Amino acid sequence: MTYAEKVMENLKEKYSYQPVFLQAVQEVLQSLTPILEKNGIYEKNRILERITEPERAISFRVDWVDDKGEIQVNRGYRIQYNSAIGPYKGGLRLHPSVNPGILKFLGFEQIFKNSLTGLPIGGAKGGSDFDPKGKSDMEVMRFCQAFMTELYRHIGPTIDVPAGDIGVGGREIGYLYGQYKRITTRYEGVLTGKNLLFGGSLARTEATGFGVVYFAQAMLADRKETLAGKDCVVSGAGNVAIYCCQKLLEIGAKPVTVCDSRGMIHDPNGINVKVLKQVKEVERASLTRYAELVPSAHYTPVADYPNGRNAVWSVPCFAAFPCATQNELNKADAEALLANGCKCVAEGANMPSTLDAVHEFVKSGIAYGPAKAANAGGVATSQLEMEQNASMQIWDFDTVDAKLKRIMENIYANAAATATEFGQPGNLVMGANIAGFRKVADAMIAQGV
Numbered sequence: 001m002t003y004a005e006k007v008m009e010n011l012k013e014k015y016s017y018q019p020v021f022l023q024a025v026q027e028v029l030q031s032l033t034p035i036l037e038k039n040g041i042y043e044k045n046r047i048l049e050r051i052t053e054p055e056r057a058i059s060f061r062v063d064w065v066d067d068k069g070e071i072q073v074n075r076g077y078r079i080q081y082n083s084a085i086g087p088y089k090g091g092l093r094l095h096p097s098v099n100p101g102i103l104k105f106l107g108f109e110q111i112f113k114n115s116l117t118g119l120p121i122g123g124a125k126g127g128s129d130f131d132p133k134g135k136s137d138m139e140v141m142r143f144c145q146a147f148m149t150e151l152y153r154h155i156g157p158t159i160d161v162p163a164g165d166i167g168v169g170g171r172e173i174g175y176l177y178g179q180y181k182r183i184t185t186r187y188e189g190v191l192t193g194k195n196l197l198f199g200g201s202l203a204r205t206e207a208t209g210f211g212v213v214y215f216a217q218a219m220l221a222d223r224k225e226t227l228a229g230k231d232c233v234v235s236g237a238g239n240v241a242i243y244c245c246q247k248l249l250e251i252g253a254k255p256v257t258v259c260d261s262r263g264m265i266h267d268p269n270g271i272n273v274k275v276l277k278q279v280k281e282v283e284r285a286s287l288t289r290y291a292e293l294v295p296s297a298h299y300t301p302v303a304d305y306p307n308g309r310n311a312v313w314s315v316p317c318f319a320a321f322p323c324a325t326q327n328e329l330n331k332a333d334a335e336a337l338l339a340n341g342c343k344c345v346a347e348g349a350n351m352p353s354t355l356d357a358v359h360e361f362v363k364s365g366i367a368y369g370p371a372k373a374a375n376a377g378g379v380a381t382s383q384l385e386m387e388q389n390a391s392m393q394i395w396d397f398d399t400v401d402a403k404l405k406r407i408m409e410n411i412y413a414n415a416a417a418t419a420t421e422f423g424q425p426g427n428l429v430m431g432a433n434i435a436g437f438r439k440v441a442d443a444m445i446a447q448g449v
């Protein structure tokens, strides 16, 4: 048994009740074997045993009062995973499915993603099982205030800097920031994704979606291909999906699908981003509303998906952008995409593909950009927001966007070069995992036990 296999066996025994955490670790550890075998220093320093265990996992109770005056109780978490190369950094997720296993998978991925950006940020993730759906603005505000009333003591601009994720956008960050400032009296960059009125960065809202497209462009440029004029499928209809569609349209590609948890839109004329923003960012409505507003759009509810599989993946396309959630794309979906001629997959969501779907993509030799590389534009731009806050500067949109684009191109170049260095050219899963790991592991060794 290799070192990585031994560590994996132990984790499987200890955390059998956290399947998505085990899945994320397995994908990383499988890719690391070449570097672990080349250099015994990682095993000697027990790096795998250490890097898979969070430095600190905070769990707390969140009590708040709903509009009827009833007391509600949720669970809040912050997993401070690794601070070897910078302050903890990562999003907060508000979704009823949130539990420590999901946050550990997300926090673990974040370590390597943040390392790949080339910026000084450690890995973290947090959130709550609070469900924002159907809640009033004031209920969301009271929840966010209650959540921050505990979280504030664990974070700070050089300690831990949370941001958005599923269910957390500008509104929630505003309420969280207000409460932090009320309690501490500090006006400082303790959260990213803030409103432009109080320290937010231009282009942060767009960054993850734009970054995924920049990453796809970088992969394709290396293959003398381009997205211009090509049909693309996008899943999700939230922050990442919306700005992925917007950038695709800007560069002359055509996004033809989006979906939410209730159904999907197929519009052969191309997604109308203005309407999508109105429906999702302003009205916070279901995609049935989009179909009402755009006559050329065809809506399929989840109940009518063939074999219960997301119908997005059976729409023929040149490129696919999974931007909704983990494990939204399985082996059968990957096979359907490949059979229909898909040549590029760039992941906007975190771990959207199951392990066997990843295997299909890598085996096929198409341009496949794994999440921790392809969606790093969001957190990278968060770090640019931290930089602006720390120096009291405000950069214009084009400055931030140009930096974002360069960062995505550098991530691609680094992952591609590392894959070649370790004998598997084109395998960006291996390249991203080894490149992200090497920097953090070497920093941990240099800092001692």
Ligand code: NDP
Residues within 6 Å of the ligand: 164, 165, 166, 167, 168, 208, 236, 237, 238, 239, 240, 241, 259, 260, 261, 262, 323, 324, 325, 326, 328, 348, 349, 350, 375, 376, 378, 379
């Ligand atoms: P949002 O909350 O803005 O949007 C999530 C979207 O995905 C919603 O449209 C939601 O639909 C949909 N969705 C969620 N679960 C499912 C499901 N099971 N099936 C179909 N659709 C689903 O979140 P984000 O756009 O911010 O995040 C999307 C993904 O991107 C996540 O994996 C997140 O971790 C990742 N990510 C986000 C970054 C960011 O900067 N925001 C950065 C890097 C990664 P509904 O509204 O019906 O629930």
Ligand code: 2IT
Residues within 6 Å of the ligand: 089, 090, 091, 092, 113, 161, 162, 163, 164, 165, 192, 350, 375, 376, 378, 379, 380, 382
């Ligand atoms: O998964 C992610 O990278 C995010 N949700 C963004 C994290 C951040 O700190 O901007």
